[in-house]
Each structure stands twice: as C-alpha cells, then as structure tokens.
Amino acid sequence: MATFTAEVFQNEYLPEGATEVNAVVTVTSSGTGGVVASGPASVAEMIIIDSSGSMDMPGTKMVAARRAAQAAIDEIVDGALFAVLAGNTGAQVVYPREPGLVPMDERTRAEAKQWIDTIRPGGATTLGAWLDVARSMFLTSGARQCHAVLLTDGKQEGEPPAALDQALSAADGVFQCDCRGIGEGWVVEQLRRISTALLGTVDIVADPANLAADFGEIMRNSMARGVADVRLRVWAPEGSQVRFVRQVAPQVDDLTGRGIAVSPLIREFPTGAWADESRDYHVAVAVPIAPIGSERLAARVELVVDDQVQAKGLVRAVWSENTDLTTRINPSVAHYTGQAELASAIQDGLAARRDGDERTATLKLGRAAQLAHESGNDATIRLLQKVVDIDDPDAGTVRLKRQVAAADEMALDTRSTKTIRVHKEP
Template sequence: MAKFSKSNAPQFSVDVYQNEFLPEGGREVNAIVTVTSTGGGAVAAPQFYAAGRGADAAVALMVDCSGSMDYPPTKMRNARDATAAAIDTLRDGVHFAVIGGTHVAKEVFPGGGRLAVADAQTRDQAKQALRKLSAGGGTAIGTWLRLADRLLSAAEVSMRHGILLTDGRNEHESPEDLKAALDACAGRFTCDARGVGTDWEVKEVTGIASAMLGSADIVADPAGLAADFTRMMETAMGKEVADVALRLWTPLGAEIKFVKQVAPTVEELTDRRVEVGPRAGDYPTGSWGDESRDYHVCVQVPNAELGQEMLAGRVSLVVPGADGGIQNLAQGLVRAVWTDDMTASTSINPQVAHYTGQAELAQVIQQGLDARKAGDADGATAKLGRAVQLAAASGNADTAKLLSKVVDVVDAAEGTVRLKAKVAEADEMTLETRSTKTVRVKK
C-alpha cells in the first residue's frame, strides 16, 4: 500500500452540502460531500516531473490479441498504434509493461517478469515489440489482470495503474474466474477499461472498471483508439496520491443507509466499506490528481427531541502515512437539528435533489435498455421516457443526446417518447456504457 508524504503534495478539501433540519420524528440525514484536490496532477509542467515527481508510478497496458481483433484487420493495427501513443505519453522514470491478452496472458515487453523504466530507448523498444503483435486465440481477461498484478506489484512505487482494451466477450473463462481475479486485484491497482467495436459485453467492461476504481468507455470506431489511449495515459500520469479512502464516522445508534459517488459518475460504495474502529469505516476512492468528486452520504440517526442537535457523521479523507499510521487530509461534518419549523425541515438541499435525480437517471437507463433487450416495449418506453425527463430537467445534455439516438422524443419535460424501430448497436452500447456519467449542480 502506498505511503503518503506531505512534501509538495496536492491539497485536499471537503465541503458538505445538506439541509440539517429534521421534523419531529425525522431520522434520515442526506448530505452531498464534495472532495477537491488541488496543487498537483495533470496541470503540472513536464519539468515538474523531471525533478522526480510523477515517476513514482507503474503502468501495465493490456491489449486484446484474440482472433476477433483481425476482423477487420484495421482493429489490430489501431490497437497497436493506440498502445504506442500511450507509451509515448509515459513520463520518464515510470515503470511499465505491455501484456498481450488472449485465452492466456503473455508479456510482450519487456518480458522476464520485469517492468521497463520509461526513457527514449525503452519507449522505442516497446514500440518495436508492438509490431510483432498479431491476432489469434480466445479471451480470458482474468488472466490478463492477474499478470498485470504480478508485474505491477514488483515495483516499489505508490501508483499502480492498468489500461485494458478488449473487443469481445470473455468467453474462455467463467464469470466466477473473472470475479475471482477482480477480487484478487481490487485495491492493488486501478484500471481503466475500454471496449472497441461493438462485439463486447458492456456489463463486463463496466464491471471491470468499477471493481478496479477506473473508468470505462466505448470506442466504437477503432480509429479513435489512439486519441482515447493518449487521454487515458495523460490522466493516469496526473495522479499523485494513491489509496485515498473516504472515512465515515457515525455516532452510537446511527446506521449508514448508503454511500455512493455521484460525480463525475455514479458508483455504489456502500458494500465496499472496511471497518476501521468503533463506528468508523473506510470507502475506497482510488488515486487522485487535480480533480473534484461528489459523494452522497445517507445516515439514519436515532430519534431526538425538538430543539436538539447532533453530529450525524464525520467525513474524512485519509491515506496511509509514511510512519505506518493514517494521515488525515481533510474533513467535513454532517449535522442533524430537530425543528418544528416546517419550512426549514421540508426544504430539500439543491445538491441532494440534483444528485438523487442523477442516480435515478443512471438506474432508469439501465432498466430501460434491459427491458428493450428482453422485448418489453412498454417497460422500455416508460423507463427511457423517465430518463429523458430527468436528463432534460438536470441539464445533462450529453446523456439527452445519447438517449435521442435510442428513442424519438415527443415531449422531454413530460418524458413522452417512442422507441426507435431501428437503433445502431454502437448507439445503444454507448448509452449503456456512459449511463452513469453525471453533470454537476449548476452554481
């Protein structure tokens, strides 16, 4: 696990948005917790890294080399070019490896169970090795992840990151084998996953990214891979603090209903809690660069008398300290105040209302697409209509645009839609893959 040292590190802040007022008998407290990290990350100039920062990282690139990557042949060529572009984006001093993935995982570069250290020479050697990649064989993604874990764990670094590209379904190992691999690798490195073309399984790719605290996306046209890989690697190179956890302490008698990330994507964290002491638990958030994320925390507190006030929760950002202990980066407080003022106790905080809608938006898109696949036209129309309504109300223009490729919008405000008779597979998969992307509250 990475150790955190204060020198030249990004600064974290925690802001809590809530309506702390509860009516008589009220017990549910909702808060949006905004965590912001500044003073590090991708905005740094290259010379900033040359001084030794930014090299404290290891990256494994996992490239699908299964037989389907040859249909059409441009897919394999684009995958090689994209991997080369990502290698060019590596900072000097970063440890890295390239893995070729089929029904088995093979070390493409540098080989011998090692990682290379990025410089002009090793980048060139890695790109030469990529030219030998050819398509043939099956797909067993769990084996790719386990090899990446073995290679990455050998490096004495704090940041460990994977980039995984696949074009097909994980047909050469059982879902149980993939889940076992994800369970074994989760928390050891983060991983971004990409599906290229339209022959892969969305829930498989998004499930990998979710388990590994990374991003997932579709690259429907293989020609877009190089630009996407470059962006992914730039983001990875901008991460500077690993193993950050959201620590939530609650008072005696309180019960946590849920904890979820709600921006920039919806990610359920409730079941990932690790107990760390009396009434306190950690929720993993992965690695951070210059960025801001929002979390929705819902706590059920014990009942209290009118006029009483209590601390409903303390939210802290923590990392492993250099001395083996824990370092607290920032904290915020969630409060509960009981009042007989109906206006105060019934008003919903705008942040809470917005993200409750965004979480519902992600859910109804998934339900609508599942209903559509199952041939339930009425169910699909109702759910996707509600999605259109929520996207319009919250100003989520990107999701609204994706929805308009799957349904004909009659009245967005009312959520009246008609299912399109023909939908391009890439459009449906893009909507499903990006369904959890949210927009932030308009200030």
C-alpha cells in the same frame, strides 16, 4: 504540496421523528503535482491490448490497438515503471523482454513501440487471466500507484465466468483499471464490473480511428495523479445505518458495499489516486431519532491519505419544529438524487429492452429522458435520442426506436453514469 478541501451541502433541519440525513460532500484537491511529484519510480503502468482472434475482424481493430498502445507509451513519464501485455488465451508480456516492469526512458520507449508492432491476433478473451497476470506483475514491481488500461473487442470466453470475479477481488486495492471496448462484440456489463471494482472508467470507442487519441488521454490523466490511495473515511453515530455512500460526480459509482470497517463506527472507502480534481459524494445515513432542539452529527466525512486526515466535512442533523427550515430541499442533494436515478433508469430501461419488455423499457427510458431534460444533461439526451424518440421531455413520453445501432445502445449504457455538476449554492 497537495491539499484537499471538503465542503458539505445539505439541509440539516429535520422535522420531528425524521431519521434520514442526506448530504453532498464536495472534495477538491489541488497541488497534487502529478506522478512527477509523487516520484515516477513509485508509479507503474500496464497497457493490456486484446489480441484475440476477433481483433482481426476487421483487421483495422488490431492496427488501431497497436497505435493506441504506442500513443499511451508516449504519455508515460520517464522513470515510471511499465509493461505491455497482449491478451488472448492467457496474457503474454509483449514488453519488456526480461521479467518484471522496466523504467520508462528513451530506449525502453522505442523498444516497447517496436514490440507492440509484433502483436498478432489469435486466441480467446480470458479477461480474468489478463487481470491476474497484471496483478502479479504489479505486486512484484514494488510500485504504490499502479494503473492499467485494458482494451477488448470481445466478451469473456475461454475461461470459467467466475474467473473474472475472482480476478477482480484479488486485484482490489492493487491497481486501478480503465477499460475500453472497441467494436460491438464486447459486453458493457463485464467491462463496467472491471472499471467499477478497480476504480477506473469504462467507455466505448466505436470508431477504431479514435482509439489512439483516447488512450493518450487516459494515460495523460493517469500521469496527472500525484496522490495515491486516497480514502474516504465515514464515521456515523452509534445506532445509525449508513444507507449509502455514492460518488455522484464526475460519475455515479456506488461505494456502499466497498467500505472497509476500521472501527465499529468508521468505514473507509477506497477512491484510488487523485489528480487536481473535484469529486462529489452523496452520503445518506439513517440516524436514531432525537428530540426537537437536538443537534447531532450524522456523519463525519474525511479524506485520508496514508492514514492522515486531509480534509473533513461534518454532516449535521438538527431537529426543528420550524417548517420553514425543515421543508427546504437542498439543490445539490436533489440534483444528484436525480442523476443517480437517471443512471439506473437508463440501465434498467436498456436491460428491459434487451429482454423484450417494451413496456418497462419505454417507462424507464421515458423517465431517463425526463430526468436528463430537467437537469440539463444534454450529453445524455443526445445519447438517448439514438435509442428512443422523445415526444415530450417534460412528461417523459418516449417511443422506442425500431432500428437502433448496437454501438449507440452501448454508448448510452456505458455513459449512463456520467453526471453533470450541480450549480453550487454560494
């Protein structure tokens, strides 16, 4: 039996006249039981492998992609529905050979692996069309927990650029999608747009040799998810404004624009399927001013599954004239404010660098180095060091490297949103 808990970290004390309330809500799930618990027949998996012409340059990419698809197939539990797509100009169903998805079993697993070996490169990278095919197949499958993994080595081409956004808005709520880029010819922004809209992850796999292990892990993670369609429901008082709702761990993901109004004061934010895990959300609400001595709720934050509230956290606001209380800084809020700034500093810095604006790039990446250093985000520091020379991490003084491998820059960009967890208060 899955259980959820919600814990709120905040300084609820506000000085006179203050209106902004910030809190970090940690949501933890346990006993979710994976797809076996939720019933494999209600779970559908799609493996989408880029088979455009560029996958043959070099040919090791196509070989690695086939191995990766087969590794993913090995992780899908018996009974779950699945299909394999080859993406080029449009998308072809590699397996099954009859319409729709098929349940995984010994026979279909073996057949699928054989058919995967027949994928040959050729054609364009029509990302939007691939997602459209996946969406319509998921919709007809009847499954309620749908997930795809998408591999590409190139940027969107062979279809109008708007096709991707159209495909994403159609796919919203139908399936989740993890994206992987292989090589250096793909565009981080495009895959991040897909993974963000479809509640998945994005990463670079620079070395084709690592792809199979990565795909196996992606599929294992998906199989561990036992509760589909979990929503974060946020109530905020009349006259207030929800400034943002942001997932801040394990990665930064701004949910603010993705809320669905369910009543004038309540919005729901889709969070996808959950395994046994813990996620942190940073909620900021501008509330109407209240007199000293008032105590009000700034937000009710609830985890909702099938319209049932599973866990609830109360974000409070207490107006006080006691400066000992109102000047305290909550470490969780401060930490994640910094981690979100770190992610945007990296993305802005890399964008400026691409645009040839070295001054902005140096400032932003310097700030990123400083924030990563302060918070002990060593993984990000290592990625930054491949793009800049860090002279003084405390002061945020860096110099742009003259020679940067494209893969290193893409790795920094894709992983910029990875945060480290704050050490919680007792």
